[in-house]
Amino acid sequence: MSEQQPISSPQSEGLPRTYEVRTFGCQMNVHDSERLSGLLEDAGLARKPEDLTEEVADVVVFNTCAVRENADNKLYGNLGILKGVKESRPGMQIAVGGCLAQKDRDTILKKAPWVDVVFGTHNIGSLPALLNRSQHNKKAELEILESLEVFPSTLPTRRESVYAGWVSISVGCNNTCTFCIVPSLRGKERDRRPGEILAEIQALVDDGAIEVTLLGQNVNSYGVEFGDRLAFGKLLRACGEIEGLERVRFTSPHPAAFTDDVIEAMAETSNVMPQLHMPLQSGSDRVLKQMRRSYRSKKFLGILDKVRERIPHAAITTDIIVGFPGETEEDFQATLDVVEASRFASAFTFQYSQRPGTPAATMDEQLPKAVVQERYERLTALQDRIAKEENAKQLGRTVEVMVTEHAGRKAETTHRLSGRSQDQRLVHFSVPEGAQTPRPGDLVTLPITEVAAFHLVSDPTAEQYQLRRSRAGDAWDRSQADSCGVPAPGASSEPGRTNLGMPTLKVRS
Numbered sequence: 001m002s003e004q005q006p007i008s009s010p011q012s013e014g015l016p017r018t019y020e021v022r023t024f025g026c027q028m029n030v031h032d033s034e035r036l037s038g039l040l041e042d043a044g045l046a047r048k049p050e051d052l053t054e055e056v057a058d059v060v061v062f063n064t065c066a067v068r069e070n071a072d073n074k075l076y077g078n079l080g081i082l083k084g085v086k087e088s089r090p091g092m093q094i095a096v097g098g099c100l101a102q103k104d105r106d107t108i109l110k111k112a113p114w115v116d117v118v119f120g121t122h123n124i125g126s127l128p129a130l131l132n133r134s135q136h137n138k139k140a141e142l143e144i145l146e147s148l149e150v151f152p153s154t155l156p157t158r159r160e161s162v163y164a165g166w167v168s169i170s171v172g173c174n175n176t177c178t179f180c181i182v183p184s185l186r187g188k189e190r191d192r193r194p195g196e197i198l199a200e201i202q203a204l205v206d207d208g209a210i211e212v213t214l215l216g217q218n219v220n221s222y223g224v225e226f227g228d229r230l231a232f233g234k235l236l237r238a239c240g241e242i243e244g245l246e247r248v249r250f251t252s253p254h255p256a257a258f259t260d261d262v263i264e265a266m267a268e269t270s271n272v273m274p275q276l277h278m279p280l281q282s283g284s285d286r287v288l289k290q291m292r293r294s295y296r297s298k299k300f301l302g303i304l305d306k307v308r309e310r311i312p313h314a315a316i317t318t319d320i321i322v323g324f325p326g327e328t329e330e331d332f333q334a335t336l337d338v339v340e341a342s343r344f345a346s347a348f349t350f351q352y353s354q355r356p357g358t359p360a361a362t363m364d365e366q367l368p369k370a371v372v373q374e375r376y377e378r379l380t381a382l383q384d385r386i387a388k389e390e391n392a393k394q395l396g397r398t399v400e401v402m403v404t405e406h407a408g409r410k411a412e413t414t415h416r417l418s419g420r421s422q423d424q425r426l427v428h429f430s431v432p433e434g435a436q437t438p439r440p441g442d443l444v445t446l447p448i449t450e451v452a453a454f455h456l457v458s459d460p461t462a463e464q465y466q467l468r469r470s471r472a473g474d475a476w477d478r479s480q481a482d483s484c485g486v487p488a489p490g491a492s493s494e495p496g497r498t499n500l501g502m503p504t505l506k507v508r509s
């Protein structure tokens with residue numbers, strides 16, 4: 001059997017097999033899952049309709065994460081449930097990829113021999129071929145590569161939203177943070193060429209997106225591979241030149257590599273949003289050293305000062321780990337002090353958990369769970385108070401919100417719509433009676449009338465409410481029409497929403 005043939009459907013002749021990708025973990029994984037979906041659609045599979053929540057697809061792919069504790073339990077729990085389904089569904093296939101697969105390799109097949117394919121983080125492009133081979137040879141296929149085969153962005157993509165897209169600018173990481181499994185699973189940093197990145201962004205914009213997020217494990221060290229220390233700032237400025245691109249974000253930068261030219265580029269490029277997510281991890285210099293994070297708290301706070309000086313309304317968010325091995329009450333107090341001084345708009349707070357394969361897992365002085373839990377609660381209480389105070393400053397401000405597709409739980413009960421302001425705050429808003437309802441991707445300008453710790457609310461009057469219908473809203477309209485088989489005016493003749501990560505060249509006549 002040729003590996004290029006569609007993955008055939010033994011039980012439903014004529015109908016494409018369905019697939020679903022279940023994603024655990026970070027944004028990198030969410031983005032990889034878009035690539036996996038694109039690859040499977042290119043191979044002739046159809047996405048399982050979202051409304052069939054109870055049904056399991058013919059091909060189920062797990063894109064796993066090794067960073068969080070319990071990742072293995074979660075995966076094997078899910079695989080256990082699917083075992084019974086698979087026994088009653090001849091031809092069904094299960095594939096496991098992502099960081100946990102890269103780390104556990106054949107352990108997955110030993111623990112769950114009903115899995116058909118195991119693939120790693122460096123060869124996601126092989127998934128269709130591996131599914132085919134496994135179906136043909138009637139045995140499980142395991143393929144893990146030690147280094148990157150094809151840069152993920154050159155693979156077909158099925159984007160999760162038409163109005164915003166993720167663009168990988170680099171993968172891997174040259175740092176060696178002692179709590180992190182990424183360097184051993186994703187390898188050394190590999191940077192894409194700026195021209196390739198800009199061409200991909202242009203293709204997304206041509207397709208209707210008005211927002212992009214530049215992605216990298218260490219996004220601001222971009223350029224290290226081809227020897228240009230100023231490459232990230234230059235890339236931000238180049239994004240500013242792309243007509244129709246209204247919002248540029250990036251995640252996650254490393255404080256040690258955060259240079260002034262990046263702050264200047266952020267401040268001077270009008271479509272780079274006033275927002276920064278920069279991991280602190282700990283406020284104690286002693287713990288940062290143990291974590292092998294090469295900046296100190298003074299440098300971190302200095303970056304925040306400079307960012308706020310140049311971009312006064314920037315919303316700054318962070319990641320913090322509580323209870324790293326050997327963390328004393330004094331160290332923890334230093335974290336609380338930096339959090340108090342930093343005035344984060346929000347923070348992702350994690351309780352340290354031992355990840356096998358990382359240097360920190362074998363360090364002495366692992367802290368008792370009760371100590372970690374108590375510190376965690378003190379930290380989240382402090383951060384929640386700060387978040388609420390920072391949100392309170394938004395009261396009465398007028399913000400521009402890009403409407404998103406999925407309303408939060410809160411918005412569902414109040415029938416408000418939701419979106420993200422320029423500084424990435426979540427805003428639930430109502431549409432005044434008689435006013436036009438926006439589509440996902442459209443932009444509304446409105447005043448903030450109520451605040452909470454984790455979101456803002458706007459109930460504008462008809463005079464206060466301004467709607468700007470955008471190209472992204474048009475693209476959303478087209479995607480809705482495409483999905484029910486009715487072509488919308490101006491819709492592209494190409495089916496579905498699968499785009500090649502790399503654009504094809506357009507020839508101007």
Ligand code: SF4
Nearest residue numbers: 173175177180182217
């Ligand atoms: S900078 Fe540290 S935490 Fe981030 S990916 Fe690299 S090793 Fe992991």
